[in-house]
Amino acid sequence: MRSHAKRLPGRPVILLLQLGVLIAFFLIWHVLTDTKILSPFFFGTPGAVLARTWADFASGVIWYHLGITLLETALAFVIGTVAGIAFGFWFARAPLVSLVFDPYIKAVNALPRVVLAPIFALWLGLGIWSKVALGVTLVFFIVFFNVYQGVKEVSPVVLANARMLGASSRDLFRHVYLPSALSWVFSSLHTAVGFAMVGAVVGEYLGSAAGLGYRIHQAEGVFDTVGVFSGMLVLTIFVVLIDAAVTMIEKRLLHWRPQDTSGGQH
Amino acid sequence: MRSHAKRLPGRPVILLLQLGVLIAFFLIWHVLTDTKILSPFFFGTPGAVLARTWADFASGVIWYHLGITLLETALAFVIGTVAGIAFGFWFARAPLVSLVFDPYIKAVNALPRVVLAPIFALWLGLGIWSKVALGVTLVFFIVFFNVYQGVKEVSPVVLANARMLGASSRDLFRHVYLPSALSWVFSSLHTAVGFAMVGAVVGEYLGSAAGLGYRIHQAEGVFDTVGVFSGMLVLTIFVVLIDAAVTMIEKRLLHWRPQDTSGGQH
Amino acid sequence: QQTLEKTDIKIAVGGKPLLYYLPLTLAERLGYFKEAGLNVEVSDFGGGAKSLQALVGGSADVVTGAYDHTIQMQAKGQPIVAVAQLGRYPGIVLAAVNKSGAVKSVQDLKGKKVGVTAPGSSTNFMLNYVLTSMGMKPEDASVIGVGGGPSAIAAIKRGEIDAIVNLDPVISQAQADGDITVLLDTRTEKGTMDVYGGPYPAAVLYMKPDFIKENPKTTQALTDVFVRTMLWLNKASTDDVLKVMPEEYFLGNKSLYAQAFEHSKPTYSPDGRFTQVGADAALKVLKAFDPAVASTSIDLSKTYTNQYVEDALKRLQK
Amino acid sequence: MLLFGQYAFPTKVIRPNDKDHTDMAEAAAAPALQLDGVTCTFPSPDGRGRSYTAVQGASFTVADGEFVSIVGPTGSGKSTMLNVAAGLLKPSEGRALSFGQPVTGINPKAGYMFQAEALMPWKSALDNVAAGLEFRGVSKAEARERALPWLSRVGLEGFGDRFPHQLSGGMRKRVALAQTLIVDPKIILMDEPFSALDVQTRQMMENELLDLWAADRKSVVFITHDLEEAIAMSDRVLVLSAGPGARLIGEYRIDLERPRDVAEIRMTPQFLDLHKEIWGQLRDEVLKGYAQTKLR
Amino acid sequence: MLLFGQYAFPTKVIRPNDKDHTDMAEAAAAPALQLDGVTCTFPSPDGRGRSYTAVQGASFTVADGEFVSIVGPTGSGKSTMLNVAAGLLKPSEGRALSFGQPVTGINPKAGYMFQAEALMPWKSALDNVAAGLEFRGVSKAEARERALPWLSRVGLEGFGDRFPHQLSGGMRKRVALAQTLIVDPKIILMDEPFSALDVQTRQMMENELLDLWAADRKSVVFITHDLEEAIAMSDRVLVLSAGPGARLIGEYRIDLERPRDVAEIRMTPQFLDLHKEIWGQLRDEVLKGYAQTKLR
Ligand SMILES: Nc1ncnc2c1ncn2[C@@H]1O[C@H](COP(=O)(O)OP(=O)(O)OP(=O)(O)O)[C@@H](O)[C@H]1O
């Protein structure tokens, strides 16, 4: 319902506020490192970080590494998501399987992937696939658990209705479970995007020849804090962009829901 | 509705099946390493891993390390969950804040925590707290995004009803948002338990003087694959136990829901 | 015995089980810290860079790490001082991977994939230095970080890299499996001289100058412990070492560990002393590849001191 | 007041009716629906404690092509019985048969219009109506095309693109009606289909349903709280007693001639007689039920 | 058929009624509810395209202590108007006043019984009834104690520990009724409260509501599809036209004496006259609305 909620400011104002937060952040960072309250050795200085980032983009060296990292991220995200959705649905619809495998799924989720890096390297080599694998193991579980729960949350009456209308298992999936679980899926995707990137970067960090993680590690090796933070800055910019894409898709797929249920305070 | 679903086997049968899966897993592992299809250098052998685990528990050396890791896990889990729930609710109920900070939350979620480890050590020392911090940064986001979404999913009619009945913001939280979002919270907790453990172990792995991650790192440094896998085995056993506790609490708090909505096939 | 300013010491190390840091574990196992009245806690990190950061950040008091760090940190305006040398040769080995078979000599490295422990690490610098001294550019080989553990072995076994620059135990393991052919070996005096033209210092005990100023007696006690360890190690047989070391360390494969130790034995400093030539060699290498070092003038005399070692030797060698 | 044993339903009106099942044996041959001593017991809310028996040993048959209404006090177990007939609920005792086949899963011959809101909230009104056809393999485009006339049949021609939350309560009910009827089920189960509609719209829908039913003689089981509606529409009215342990306590054959107009037939003296008779029993039953819940 | 302008409501029955607002000026002083030219326009389903105006310039007042019913075709905008009165929906034009105060947020003086299911599914029936008291700071134990008699008042004494999904449709409605009434609102908004109940239970509930209303003269706005119910309960009946752009087209003062028994009053000739009069208008309106939706 369109309620008497306090009107939210429009898009330009929001953007301005966001910019304000960003500037405030850099300012605080600047002041703290300038006065040496935060050691520039650990925190760099915002001016230097921005200058480095700019230089990297201007000279173009970063694009190659960025491309590799984004490719890994995208692959990890897509594979992890598809697998998570598929397994989530399968487990939710096959109670025996889910009961039997439940503890093992949880156990695997708790394995520190970093330790598995040599095994990934052995199986998948040092190229992008071992990084993708790392990302997939992170993304998969987040999506999996949410899809599993999302399917269980389907309204029993709506489900019964669809079944009475003659829906087959496949129909139920497409017409009931999937749309009903979509908000769960998207909630998990917002976390998953970040973790896909983390997986890719950590994978590169642990051993690789290219990518942003590689650059960050290289900078760290020579105690180049500015380089490290510049790498992280680039990372975050791109993850926000990817997430915006996810949000756009979400808006399209969930356009049927009532608007403004966000709590509309007075 | 109690439907004509295929009867699921009872608890003992399930346990038996689970045991079967476990034994099958160890058997396959054994056969593969025994025939050298998988190199024992990388994969150890199940016999050796079990023997080592047994020896560690028998001699008692493992308890100290296990205790530290479990403490870190528990702290990361609790702090991350509480913070995730608090911020999730806050953001969901304060649309302006959430709009403005949205990209930053997502950006922070995408930062590779491994790179941040030195900063955590700087702020929190080398003790357990830097590991807890790592775990918290993982747990927080998973819980946060789910709580945020869970609050948005509250049925608009139920919400309007409670407001008409005179519920204050606090009442709405306690009587509507929280119970309604609980299944989202628990779904995220199942992932979060694992990630709390991952955070603790990776933290130890990256720099510490004790804990299971420390032991795994030590073992890896001397190519002691059996030690690595034995450490992971202990990890998984305990994460499954913690998760069982979460599931128990979940069952109690969500006892109001209709049973058997799990798809009841015929 | 004189009273120490500080008895609880936090030592940071980047990879304790590595043979590179063997003296630290030995000192611990031989009980020398206790005898000196020191109560140490050893924190192990994923790499030397991280243990150094722990020192700079104040969460560790002293570090056993690469001598390079003292030079790099001076360039960054974060002075640290090495007080005892544990390793006199770097112990880095450049080897061709047999499975790939593309590299027969150092000259063949051009255009090949070379695995180092991590980009920007000392193994990477060694490779760069070798390439330049052969008249090539560092970019002529493509560098891949493979780590210093099982993942390096995995890379060798898959033949994904054409050559590898790494340390023990990776090298010994690969050698034992017959997977690599050693081309340059800085575990020996000859190899080190060939590559660097001087005894390039490896692991040292370093700390912040402030720490020394505030805790001179503790610093002396710490130096005593390591000098004592170096003297013991100089005379010890492989069996002696194996007896002292904790069992976990050779659970993987005891004979491999023994073999690796024997390979590495010459790299340990006999008495803990630094030499000017060694420091010069290190500076020369770093100047070539670390832009921060290249752009600063380094005062080597501030990066190490033999004062505490000499004092210790005077008392210990009596 | 008359009370009947569980398995015995003497028809109170024995005049042969004018429809095709004059011969009772014929209907028994393959009734569209047959409930056989159905008892439904629910576990108590907390999982421990007493269980609650909603329906106790209910038996009745619905012949092929028959229109049967069920009336009874609120909370007695009408929806529960319909769930059993649909195959959504397994009775604790007894069984359900549909056209001679025991109902073990979803009853494929049945269409069910639920009492609660059951539209898919993510589908527009048109897509909701078209869903059943899509599930039967009809292409999306064709299903929509065939759904359009159904929408206008329930008076919602311009509302095809609305999502359920954008429709009024009565509109949602009408979408559900179209959704159930479009797939042409052999037996239609309806749980208070018209209670959210105003009287006029309701009469239109009732006539619409009767036309449809007359056209190809489906079987209908119709739950309503409106006794007039029950009488006006049905061949037979069943009366359920108050819960717990609700039983069928009355069966009335409605021998008003067909085709009927639901508005006009209410004025006939025959109708008024029947109404008075059933009303008397129902009223007592409701009062008893009310007293019972107050006591428990 | 009579049609009125948006802001003009000539009362069709001018006899002064027997209640305390004989003087129309008095009621105007601080009416419990006043809608002032309220127009509600909804954006089109896809966010683009035409928008849909449900209610067009509706104005009416409900005096303090008055019982007003609103009838109208399904989908005309009755619930929409109630949402405006409750402060849940901001009208696109016009405004709502409650006791002289403009309604800008939730109307704190109002209790609202929703048409859709609105119980908290995670609370038992008893806790659902007790919720309003808890929100007002009453301790949980006391709230439950005070909720118990309310449960039995709606005939659900033994069902306090059931969760909503374990109750029948009619039972849920009754829990909602108790939930709304227990907090003793000054003005009660009810959207088809009794449509899921059988006739007997319904009459009991109706009488219960009238007793309550008589005891401390609350204001009631009552939406129903049952014209008899509207007449039997109210002081005034408002008739809404068919949508889109529904307007109030009729206002009938019901001057039957109080207290009334809803079952008995239906038999009086006065009642039948009123019924016939309003019925005529409503019937036309519904037919028009039906034709309109068919055309669109
Ligand atoms: N899942 C359940 N758990 C426990 N009790 C239930 C459950 N479902 C229904 N009941 C109980 O069974 C009884 C009959 O319910 P049912 O829904 O069949 O009533 P009904 O006749 O359809 O009533 P109404 O006319 O109000 O819809 C009620 O007392 C209800 O509380």
Ligand SMILES: Nc1ncnc2c1ncn2[C@@H]1O[C@H](COP(=O)(O)OP(=O)(O)OP(=O)(O)O)[C@@H](O)[C@H]1O
């Ligand atoms: N959120 C919305 N978006 C678009 N249209 C809406 C929305 N809410 C209601 N409507 C439309 O407004 C009109 C009036 O709806 P409302 O619910 O007020 O009807 P009503 O008179 O209560 O009908 P009923 O008797 O069936 O409950 C309907 O045509 C409906 O489709």
Ligand SMILES: [Mg+2]
């Ligand atoms: Mg029912």
Ligand SMILES: [Mg+2]
């Ligand atoms: Mg309505």
